[in-house]
Amino acid sequence: MSASPTRVLVLNSGSSSVKYQLLDMRDESRLATGLVERIGERTSRVEHTLLTGAEPETRTREGRVADHDEALDAVAAELSRDGLGLDSPELLAVGHRIVHGGRLFDGPTRVDWHVEREIERLVPVAPLHNPAGLAGIRTARRLNPSLPQVAVFDTAFHAHMPEAASRYALDTAVAEAHRIRRYGAHGTSHAYVSRATAELLGRPYEETNTIVLHLGNGASAAAVRGGRSVDTSMGLTPLEGLVMGTRSGDIDPAVVFHLMRNASMSAEDVDVLLNKKSGLYGLCGDNDMREITRRADEGDRTARLAFDVYVHRLRKYIGAYTAVLGRVDALVFTAGVGENSALVRAAAVEGLTGFGLAVDPERNAVREKRPRVISPEGTPVTVAVVPTDEELEIARQTYGLLGEGGDRG
Numbered sequence: 001m002s003a004s005p006t007r008v009l010v011l012n013s014g015s016s017s018v019k020y021q022l023l024d025m026r027d028e029s030r031l032a033t034g035l036v037e038r039i040g041e042r043t044s045r046v047e048h049t050l051l052t053g054a055e056p057e058t059r060t061r062e063g064r065v066a067d068h069d070e071a072l073d074a075v076a077a078e079l080s081r082d083g084l085g086l087d088s089p090e091l092l093a094v095g096h097r098i099v100h101g102g103r104l105f106d107g108p109t110r111v112d113w114h115v116e117r118e119i120e121r122l123v124p125v126a127p128l129h130n131p132a133g134l135a136g137i138r139t140a141r142r143l144n145p146s147l148p149q150v151a152v153f154d155t156a157f158h159a160h161m162p163e164a165a166s167r168y169a170l171d172t173a174v175a176e177a178h179r180i181r182r183y184g185a186h187g188t189s190h191a192y193v194s195r196a197t198a199e200l201l202g203r204p205y206e207e208t209n210t211i212v213l214h215l216g217n218g219a220s221a222a223a224v225r226g227g228r229s230v231d232t233s234m235g236l237t238p239l240e241g242l243v244m245g246t247r248s249g250d251i252d253p254a255v256v257f258h259l260m261r262n263a264s265m266s267a268e269d270v271d272v273l274l275n276k277k278s279g280l281y282g283l284c285g286d287n288d289m290r291e292i293t294r295r296a297d298e299g300d301r302t303a304r305l306a307f308d309v310y311v312h313r314l315r316k317y318i319g320a321y322t323a324v325l326g327r328v329d330a331l332v333f334t335a336g337v338g339e340n341s342a343l344v345r346a347a348a349v350e351g352l353t354g355f356g357l358a359v360d361p362e363r364n365a366v367r368e369k370r371p372r373v374i375s376p377e378g379t380p381v382t383v384a385v386v387p388t389d390e391e392l393e394i395a396r397q398t399y400g401l402l403g404e405g406g407d408r409g
Ligand code: ADP
Pocket: 215, 216, 217, 218, 245, 287, 288, 289, 290, 335, 336, 337, 340, 341
């Protein structure tokens, strides 16, 4: 009898890219990783790295990849060249990152026609991302119809937020008819990072209260009480909350109809303005924190202001979530900005000793790819940096559902 399959292919299909990783869940090792980017543009790029040898082996090729269907064909072809194709008997399942799971999905879910239809029904609230996720599911099925597929939703971790946090103060009938509530996002990252933080602290996850700041190009904060998300800054869509690379985050909703009435902007125009031309980019013309801090350092006042607005919003959420949680054990930074910008981390907690928060300058300056504490010894709240790993979390959840000991249903 052959051994049970232990490999999981994780697919993260974004609006114009597909990232993937093949993992062996016996030891959580990575066998291959890669990405297809600029899908639909004239020169797309496929980069595939095989990790089974002594040294990583990377193959890159450029050429047009018209859509997600073709992108996945390219991924499958690269994997097949290394004998790791979608038909390989060691492959247990494909785990898909799906951005929006609405209220229905609160954990990893085996994909069937019903699940697929629900993901499709949520396209209006995730117009760029859910169709990409669906394309991933459909192409994987075309390539190997008998291979199990699992959807891991960005919203799932927040699905049981208390209603006081998830409801908007809107007319109930309107909210219900249009399924308007706060769903949150980045849940896979918040789940992974909050658990890893409890491990770093050496505390049971169920007894640890954490504020997670996921600061990437998209950014969100979450208040996690005993392993459950009790509040998060993204809402119906990922537009709400923190200042992001190109998204405004929180804004007076009156700005929307003010612009529509007085600036001849359509709903579409305002959508593009708030999602693509605002945030750090809107404030100073750059969305990369490295560039912004470099410019601010050279005395550029616009960049300095962008940094200050960004940090001011962060501090407001730290204060708010301290109140939501009552007792905070850890404040943790993750994702591109959170893991790399000592300046942002220091500014975010500066002067918050009244909240039990402080950063040790030397610890904060350390650059390392592993979880670490950056607060001084003995402060009431541990401040930490924990690199996120959404792909590993998706693989773990997929394996947990279908692998050895899991429910194969
Ligand atoms: P995404 O949301 O696209 O997954 P990431 O988590 O990869 O984003 O974060 C990307 C962002 O991280 C970049 O836009 C940049 O602002 C920031 N970043 C990356 N490296 C650094 C660094 N060394 N210092 C400050 N910011 C950084």
